[in-house]
Amino acid sequence: MNVAVILQQVPDTEAVVKPNPAGAGAIIEDGVKFILNPYDEFAVEEALKITEKDGGEVVGVCIGPDRAETAIRMAMAMGMERAILISEPAAVEADIVTQGGILAAALKTLSPRLVLCGREMIDNQNDAAAAVVASRLGIPHVLAASKIEVSGDKAVVVRDIEGGSLEIETSLPAAISCQKGLNEPRYPTLIAIKRAKNKEIKKMTLAELGIAAAAPKSRVTALRLPNARAAGVKITGTPEEVTGKCLAWLSGTAKVI
Amino acid sequence: MAGVIVWIETSEGKIRKVTREAAGAGAKIAAALNAPLCAVLFNGKDLLPELGNLGFSKIYTADGPAFEKYSGEVYAEALAAAGELSGAEVFLTGATALGRDLSASLAARLDAALAIDVTEIIYDAKPLKVVRPVYSGKLLAEVELTSEKKVISLRPNVFPITEKPAASPELVPLSAGTAAIRAEVRKAIKAAEGVMDVAEATIIVSGGRGTGGPAGFKVIEDLAKTLGGAVGASRVAVDEGWIEYSHQVGQTGKVVSPVLYIACGISGSTQHFAGMGTSKFIIAVNTDPDAPIMGKADFAIVGDLFKVVPVLKEELLKVVK
Numbered sequence: 001m002n003v004a005v006i007l008q009q010v011p012d013t014e015a016v017v018k019p020n021p022a023g024a025g026a027i028i029e030d031g032v033k034f035i036l037n038p039y040d041e042f043a044v045e046e047a048l049k050i051t052e053k054d055g056g057e058v059v060g061v062c063i064g065p066d067r068a069e070t071a072i073r074m075a076m077a078m079g080m081e082r083a084i085l086i087s088e089p090a091a092v093e094a095d096i097v098t099q100g101g102i103l104a105a106a107l108k109t110l111s112p113r114l115v116l117c118g119r120e121m122i123d124n125q126n127d128a129a130a131a132v133v134a135s136r137l138g139i140p141h142v143l144a145a146s147k148i149e150v151s152g153d154k155a156v157v158v159r160d161i162e163g164g165s166l167e168i169e170t171s172l173p174a175a176i177s178c179q180k181g182l183n184e185p186r187y188p189t190l191i192a193i194k195r196a197k198n199k200e201i202k203k204m205t206l207a208e209l210g211i212a213a214a215a216p217k218s219r220v221t222a223l224r225l226p227n228a229r230a231a232g233v234k235i236t237g238t239p240e241e242v243t244g245k246c247l248a249w250l251s252g253t254a255k256v257i
Numbered sequence: 258m259a260g261v262i263v264w265i266e267t268s269e270g271k272i273r274k275v276t277r278e279a280a281g282a283g284a285k286i287a288a289a290l291n292a293p294l295c296a297v298l299f300n301g302k303d304l305l306p307e308l309g310n311l312g313f314s315k316i317y318t319a320d321g322p323a324f325e326k327y328s329g330e331v332y333a334e335a336l337a338a339a340g341e342l343s344g345a346e347v348f349l350t351g352a353t354a355l356g357r358d359l360s361a362s363l364a365a366r367l368d369a370a371l372a373i374d375v376t377e378i379i380y381d382a383k384p385l386k387v388v389r390p391v392y393s394g395k396l397l398a399e400v401e402l403t404s405e406k407k408v409i410s411l412r413p414n415v416f417p418i419t420e421k422p423a424a425s426p427e428l429v430p431l432s433a434g435t436a437a438i439r440a441e442v443r444k445a446i447k448a449a450e451g452v453m454d455v456a457e458a459t460i461i462v463s464g465g466r467g468t469g470g471p472a473g474f475k476v477i478e479d480l481a482k483t484l485g486g487a488v489g490a491s492r493v494a495v496d497e498g499w500i501e502y503s504h505q506v507g508q509t510g511k512v513v514s515p516v517l518y519i520a521c522g523i524s525g526s527t528q529h530f531a532g533m534g535t536s537k538f539i540i541a542v543n544t545d546p547d548a549p550i551m552g553k554a555d556f557a558i559v560g561d562l563f564k565v566v567p568v569l570k571e572e573l574l575k576v577v578k
Contacts, residue, residue, distance in 0.1 A: 013528050144354065242558045242560055256517050
């Protein structure tokens with residue numbers, strides 16, 4: 001049985017992102033390097049480990065513009081066999097609940113035993129994909145997994161919560177989002193990178209997925225830069241001197257003590 | 258009839274701080290809609306007096322073994338049932354691990370607009386507008402929630418808590434808990450005794466490359482303990498294996514908004530800043546006066562953390578006592 005991974009292409013973590021005045025919600029893409037969402041690497045690695053043990057293929061689904069192909073090729077260089085890309089603007093610009101429905105429709109065509117994705121897409125900070133997709137597919141979900149053990153038609157998953165973690169047993173198929181610490185993603189070899197170029201990326205339209213146009217549930221009306229933090233005081237001195245000044249600042253200005 | 262529903266999240270039998278913050282934000286949304294503020298409470302009868310002080314006029318309750326352990330499936334079913342009874346438009350949770358899980362499950366179930374980790378609400382906007390960080394906090398997105406039903410999770414430590422005059426909210430038992438549990442919590446594993454999580458902490462003392470190793474984190478932990486705060490870490494410190502990942506603050510770690518963030522031996526990369534840039538006050542201790550964090554901190558101390566932090570701790574101990 002196959003394991004499917006939801007992929008997202010995002011700006012590199014080093015990238016300077018600026019709002020694009022040409023469109024609400026858009027960023028200036030000039031000079032921005034796009035990569036596979038870092039958390040998705042954990043999902044791809046886990047999918048590969050599971051299929052290496054139990055058989056089956058790792059397949060992918062991605063909503064994104066045409067440039068997202070490079071992110072899919074990266075996953076393919078790691079070992080993913082084939083993928084579906086939905087690049088229609090109506091899908092790319094849709095809200096995250098609507099996108100969950102689109103991803104679910106694409107995943108249905110792959111009938112996976114397990115759906116994996118990254119804990120969060122670091123561009124729109126969407127960490128709901130696994131839950132929304134699961135709801136649309138009528139399967140259970142677990143978010144932010146730091147351990148996944150698949151056996152038969154069940155999986156035992158450890159997920160992080162504040163101050164600890166939860167051990168969750170879920171029936172399969174299920175959708176699980178993958179947290180850092182789950183595994184060490186492999187580096188693709190040069191041969192694998194070459195081979196990835198010939199793997200199949202199937203472009204699908206919303207019409208082919210049987211999804212009718214619907215009103216958006218939410219829309220980004222503006223992107224703005226957060227207020228820049230002004231530099232404060234900078235001091236030097238002996239540990240005793242700086243401590244004295246720091247305590248005065250903590251009680252006087254910050255009023256923390 | 259419209260309305261607002263807040264999920265009452267508890268931790269060790271107490272109402273979470275972020276839930277009280279959500280009550281305050283919920284009251285404002287309810288006022289703008291001229292609608293009641295309601296709560297959904299699982300197995301928490303002894304919390305009712307406290308909820309009366311948070312402005313709720315109606316509390317939907319569900320009790321029994323089905324609600325003892327968190328289940329996105331069961332909890333979302335109950336919130337949806339409460340929503341149907343009250344005709345609520347807006348559902349609020351804290352943007353905690355489970356609040357994020359529940360809000361996503363509920364939004365999918367209701368086919369609602371979903372806004373995650375919201376830091377600002379534009380209460381008088383019609384339709385309702387919220388602001389949430391995107392691109393790891395490098396940008397803020399203003400989002401219009403156009404669907405009739407809206408599910409919003411709020412970032413902890415951002416919204417003020419507003420105590421209201423004591424009142425006795427109406428109690429409405431829910432008939433829920435019938436959803437099949439397919440993903441079942443088997444075990445809750447607690448972090449080591451006395452380890453506070455960074456996500457909701459009001460004070461965080463964080464260590465980076467400058468701590469030099471696990472032993473260096475002892476200094477950080479001591480100061481955190483003195484201040485009653487949590488221990489944070491930069492990615493470098495976590496990748497080096499000096500401290501567990503659960504402490505990591507930044508783009509690929511946790512996003513925090515404490516009142517006070519003390520960065521020790523952390524240069525302050527954009528990725529780290531993405532995780533703590535919304536802290537109210539930042540203190541930085543660094544030997545390099547030109548480290549990026551030194552230009553953004555409210556109070557920057559040029560010095561060796563191993564010399565400065567222990568003295569700071571000793572002096573603070575005197576004040577705290």
